[in-house]
Amino acid sequence: MPEHPGRDFQEKTSYRRDSMEEHEPDWRSKPPLYKFYNHAPVIGLPDPAPALDEYPAPDFFTCVARRRSVRSFGATPISLLELSRLLWASAGITMSYITPHGQDFYRAAPTAGALYPLETYVVVNKVEELEPGLYHYRVAGLDILERPIAEGSHSLEQLKTGDLRSEIAAAALDQLMCAKAGAVFLWTAVFARSVWKYKDRAYRYVYLDAGHMAAHLSLAAVAQGLGSCPVAAFYDDEVNALLGVDGDSEGVIYMTAVGRPSRPFNTRTDLRHTARPKE
Numbered sequence: 571m572p573e574h575p576g577r578d579f580q581e582k583t584s585y586r587r588d589s590m591e592e593h594e595p596d597w598r599s600k601p602p603l604y605k606f607y608n609h610a611p612v613i614g615l616p617d618p619a620p621a622l623d624e625y626p627a628p629d630f631f632t633c634v635a636r637r638r639s640v641r642s643f644g645a646t647p648i649s650l651l652e653l654s655r656l657l658w659a660s661a662g663i664t665m666s667y668i669t670p671h672g673q674d675f676y677r678a679a680p681t682a683g684a685l686y687p688l689e690t691y692v693v694v695n696k697v698e699e700l701e702p703g704l705y706h707y708r709v710a711g712l713d714i715l716e717r718p719i720a721e722g723s724h725s726l727e728q729l730k731t732g733d734l735r736s737e738i739a740a741a742a743l744d745q746l747m748c749a750k751a752g753a754v755f756l757w758t759a760v761f762a763r764s765v766w767k768y769k770d771r772a773y774r775y776v777y778l779d780a781g782h783m784a785a786h787l788s789l790a791a792v793a794q795g796l797g798s799c800p801v802a803a804f805y806d807d808e809v810n811a812l813l814g815v816d817g818d819s820e821g822v823i824y825m826t827a828v829g830r831p832s833r834p835f836n837t838r839t840d841l842r843h844t845a846r847p848k849e
């Protein structure tokens with residue numbers, strides 16, 4: 571083990587003008603961009619498309635101004651529609667495009683090389699119409715030739731049922747908010763998807779991708795009157811065991827707890843606090 575593994579990582583994954591290696595990825599060995607739990611019960615999610623007349627969300631800049639890490643959640647569950655929008659805004663499909671083999675999809679958050687190395691899991695504590703337990707987000711459906719299709723997209727695969735509140739809070743260094751949250755989002759990286767093209771530098775990119783997804787999620791929460799808190803303090807092995815992933819080919823890298831805040835948003839926090847240059 572190096573003395574400073576973090577510093578070592580930064581240094582060893584740096585790009586330098588004088589030592590760039592040519593690397594043409596082998597298209598025949600490109601890892602699949604979608605993970606499926608084919609034997610899991612699949613639960614369709616409500617259409618996340620915002621119906622603004624029925625649900626007037628605050629404007630984007632108000633959401634930015636109101637976003638704070640919320641760690642205190644009330645007893646009221648979040649709705650399935652709210653969960654659907656959180657999933658869509660962070661990991662869902664926003665555009666399709668044509669490939670030589672059919673169609674594929676762009677998703678809400680940016681990702682290095684359109685390789686989408688992250689998988690989204692949700693520990694459900696209190697969500698209307700969903701049994702508590704562990705779910706995996708099915709981004710797209712697949713046709714019989716295993717090509718991605720819109721049918722069957724944006725749904726949840728039910729991996730475990732039962733009360734996981736103590737387990738998830740314990741795995742998150744005993745952060746109680748993970749037990750009190752309506753749901754806890756967990757993002758894993760399937761490293762090979764990105765390593766295929768970027769080799770060791772991929773390990774930087776998966777974390778940057780996760781930051782984008784978490785940012786989308788935090789603003790989608792505020793837009794719906796929900797609160798969220800990013801969580802990177804967790805026992806990796808315990809979270810990986812809960813998810814049933816090996817931590818090597820696929821491992822947890824980031825989480826976010828989300829729920830109905832027990833206190834109203836601090837509306838004193840607004841754009842007026844932004845420093846402006848003197849006129």
Ligand SMILES: Cc1cc2nc3c(=O)[nH]c(=O)nc-3n(C[C@H](O)[C@H](O)[C@H](O)COP(=O)(O)O)c2cc1C
Pocket residue numbers: 637638639640641745799800801802803804
């Ligand atoms: C990468 C990252 C990891 C974090 N991990 C935790 C965590 O494990 N527990 C926690 O309570 N807050 C965590 N936070 C939230 C920060 O403490 C919070 O963003 C910071 O105090 C600024 O407050 P704000 O989010 O309200 O602006 C994390 C934030 C980031 C960006």
